[in-house]
Amino acid sequence: MISVLSLLMGSSSVLSLVTLILLFTGNIWAMAATAAAALVLAALAIPALVQQEDSDETQGGYVGGIDL
DSSP states (O other): HHHHHHHHHHHHHHHHHHHHHTTTOOOHHHHHHHHHHHHHHHHHHHHHHHHHHHHHHHTSSSEEEEOO
C-alpha cells in the first residue's frame, strides 16, 4: 500500500513541477493537461492516505497524533 501511495504522490509532485516549467514556455494546452493529471493523481492519493491513517490507528501505535 505504501508503494502505491508513494507512486501517486511522487507522480503528482513531478507533474506539478512540469506544470510550472511549462508555465514559462507559453504552452497553455500542455500546462493545462499536466495540471489536470496532477490533480487527478492527487485526488486518487487521498483515499489511500485515509486508508493508511485508519490502518495506523487500528494497529495501536498511533495515539492522538503521536507515534508510540
